[in-house]
Amino acid sequence: MRIPYAPQEVTAILLPLLESIEHQYRKGQTAIIGLQGGPGTGKTTLGNFLAEKVRERGYSVISFSIDDFYETNEYRKRLRKKYPDNPFYYISRGMPGTHRVEYLKEVLAKLKAGQDCSLPVFDKSLQQAQGDIAARTIPVRGRQDFVLFEGWCLGIKPVSSPLLLKICQKYLIPLQKIDPSFRHHQVVLGFLKQYQPLWNYVDYLIMLKPDSSELHLKWRWQQERELRKKTGRGMTRVQVERFVLPYLPFTYLCYEKVKADVRLLINGKHEFYELVTGKI
Numbered sequence: 426m427r428i429p430y431a432p433q434e435v436t437a438i439l440l441p442l443l444e445s446i447e448h449q450y451r452k453g454q455t456a457i458i459g460l461q462g463g464p465g466t467g468k469t470t471l472g473n474f475l476a477e478k479v480r481e482r483g484y485s486v487i488s489f490s491i492d493d494f495y496e497t498n499e500y501r502k503r504l505r506k507k508y509p510d511n512p513f514y515y516i517s518r519g520m521p522g523t524h525r526v527e528y529l530k531e532v533l534a535k536l537k538a539g540q541d542c543s544l545p546v547f548d549k550s551l552q553q554a555q556g557d558i559a560a561r562t563i564p565v566r567g568r569q570d571f572v573l574f575e576g577w578c579l580g581i582k583p584v585s586s587p588l589l590l591k592i593c594q595k596y597l598i599p600l601q602k603i604d605p606s607f608r609h610h611q612v613v614l615g616f617l618k619q620y621q622p623l624w625n626y627v628d629y630l631i632m633l634k635p636d637s638s639e640l641h642l643k644w645r646w647q648q649e650r651e652l653r654k655k656t657g658r659g660m661t662r663v664q665v666e667r668f669v670l671p672y673l674p675f676t677y678l679c680y681e682k683v684k685a686d687v688r689l690l691i692n693g694k695h696e697f698y699e700l701v702t703g704k705i
Contacts, residue, residue, distance in 0.1 A: 429470055431696065438689060438697040442631070443478055445687060445702070449629050450484065450570055455537055457572045457626050461579035461683065462633030463676035464669050465644030466691060468575045471633065476573055484570040487536075487544070489563075491576030492518075494529040495547045498557040511609040513671045517555045520671070521578060521616035526623065533626040539568030577676060580624050580683035583617040586610065589674055592681050596638045598673045610674060632685035636692055638677060642669050644695065 535542040546559040593600040653659035684704040
């Protein structure tokens with residue numbers, strides 16, 4: 426595979442990370458490795474890299490995203506109608522409440538038990554790019570040594586509104602701009618309880634954390650400009666901001682409150698520059 430990382434990142438960060446993942450292996454068991462990070466941090470790229478390298482070391486591995494477990498387009502439409510002025514549900518998918526949590530829990534339990542199961546496929550191109558569940562599924566047969574489970578909100582914890590505001594102030598996230606009434610975010614917080622049983626299946630959590638909350642918007646804007654050059658299509662700067670900002674309060678709730686086993690710190694050049702181990 427083509428390595429999307431600089432040699433120093435591979436040597437100083439990714440090879441030690443692979444070693445730490447390999448240490449989670451137990452014969453006859455399945456280790457579920459979580460990858461958490463906000464928009465644009467590179468979770469999918471890292472997951473693909475790690476899966477390939479784990480296979481090269483002789484282990485069986487599958488990978489998937491919490492995005493694969495989105496609810497149907499029709500369900501998410503009803504959710505937006507239920508909360509018509511809520512900026513967190515203006516986004517067609519992504520927020521807590523837009524996933525098939527019970528189905529995901531069932532799949533994680535089967536994977537952990539080494540049982541056959543099927544992974545759903547969510548096609549983001551369907552329904553005028555609103556996305557919908559695809560007809561096909563991906564079969565998983567037999568026990569896997571490793572499962573790579575990716576998602577921006579993995580491990581997220583329920584907190585109070587005042588604590589979320591305090592976190593946003595610490596990281597210069599404009600919660601009052603996103604939610605001027607200071608009530609819409611409470612709907613998101615209300616969904617978090619049902620997600621908590623999922624995190625019990627994660628054996629080892631890797632967090633991708635950038636140096637600044639501003640980098641999420643910067644990276645997504647770069648992606649859209651590149652897309653526009655290639656295809657002539659892409660979001661405007663205002664649309665990018667409207668898409669990215671609602672994620673940030675809850676992304677930084679994760680960064681502040683989730684106890685990851687290892688953190689990969691990312692600089693403004695989108696490079697991994699430090700690997701921090703230990704639940705902090």
